[in-house]
Amino acid sequence: MNVFILISLIFLQINAISCSRGDNSGIFRSCLRNCHITECLDDDTFLDEDKRPFHLVLLNWGCRDECKYTCMWKTIDDFKSRDNPIPQFYGKWPFVRILGLQEPASVLFSLLNIYVNFSCIKQFRKNVRSDSPMYWVWHGFCAVCLNAWFWSTVFHARDFPLTEFLDYSFAFSIMLMNCYCMFLRVMRGTLPRFFNILVTALFAAFYLNHIYYLSGPKFDYGYNMAVNIIVGSITVFGWFAWSLYNRFRLPYVWKAGLFFALFALSTLLEIVDTPPWFYLIDCHALWHFTSAPITYIIYSFIIDDCKYLRKQVQYADIENVSKTD
Incomplete structure (x- = not known):
């Protein structure tokens, strides 16, 4: 694939x-x-x-x-x-409006993703100690996801140029945040700690520059598409390569590989361009729906990984004490 x-x-x-x-x-x-x-x-x-x-x-x-x-x-x-196929209007399929919501199924499934991310971070906090490595990084990841799914809800509820811009902008923030988390995890222990601050600043600057460019007089769909492709490809390749390299040393890394494999499969829904069933549910809405259950997999991975990292820190502290004695 x-x-x-x-x-x-x-x-x-x-x-x-x-x-x-x-x-x-x-x-x-x-x-x-x-x-x-x-x-x-x-x-x-x-x-x-x-x-x-x-x-x-x-x-x-x-x-x-x-x-x-x-x-x-x-x-x-x-x-x-006239027995003609159902047409699109302004590049979009027709949907039945419910309580004023333009695409009710996508709104519902975006809310479902908010619920799943919120419930998963609660489980994360319950199972992972706050002094664990990457603890606050994954909290930042969750915050980015919650914000992006909120604006996805708003956009599908009512399609305006502003809500479209916010939906696209914050959807990209999930992609970039995932890349950021991947980089910090893969490079952990190989670079000085102050380097993390530099990496964080570079990622933040790149995102702000991206949003600034998109906020111009005309939204550049081609540029946004190209950036998403590059960042998404780097992220998927990075996680897969790291998971493959550590498959024997870290038995839980299969969860990261499974998550990205299922994510890639779910994207097949986005290339199916058919009228919505009962004018309510289309493949784009189903794509939002499938992203909810697989979210549990990535959070299960980060819970296991944070526990592992904390044990590594404990072992390192014990070894340092032994050497000083």
Whole structure:
């Protein structure tokens, strides 16, 4: 399985936001024009604002957005009546809105990932002493994951340019944080301690520069894709190589290898571009779902690894005491 190709295909799928058959069709455009005239004021408010439910007000569904949603279903009905395949709209498949949530399944599964990471860090704190090596590094990893999944929830609940930017930016933060943790673990014991501070500063500077570039006038999907491919490939290769090298000395490293193998397999869902089942669940939502259970594997690995590292420190302290005696 070529991870490089998989990640490339994923981002190519995600970034397809050009005009689609649905929003480019005559019936959709005609419906949209009529809706704007009969339902909307010039400031994007409704002619009859009192009829708008509170949850739509809360999620900032304006009149023009509501027209797009209504006309989308009219267009779908027209396509189905002609036995034509279900079209995309603005580069995305149509979803049934629930309580104002644009992609309810992806919202639910993003929340599931928040729950899993939160419950896993509780288990980590219960099983690993706070004076263990890498203890706070993995807390930072969890914090990054919780933040990224929060913004994934927000983005799938309501797709705005800002929520899209935050989702992409913090999704990359998980990738980069994983690379950072890999580097600290693989290089542990081989470099001076002060070098960790330099590495941390370099990773932080790289991330801030990446976000600064993406915040320009136009979001650079190609650049973001290329950076994710490079960082993701380095991370996967680094963990696999380290796990293979230590497979006999550290019997628990198979968990790290299994996690990244399952992660690579789960990315296959992202290259399947089919309409959502029942207009609720698509392959992207299933990808979010599969990331939740495999998260338990990586946390199981880091619990075992931190316990091992603490024992190594204890043995080293005992040897130093013996030498001084």
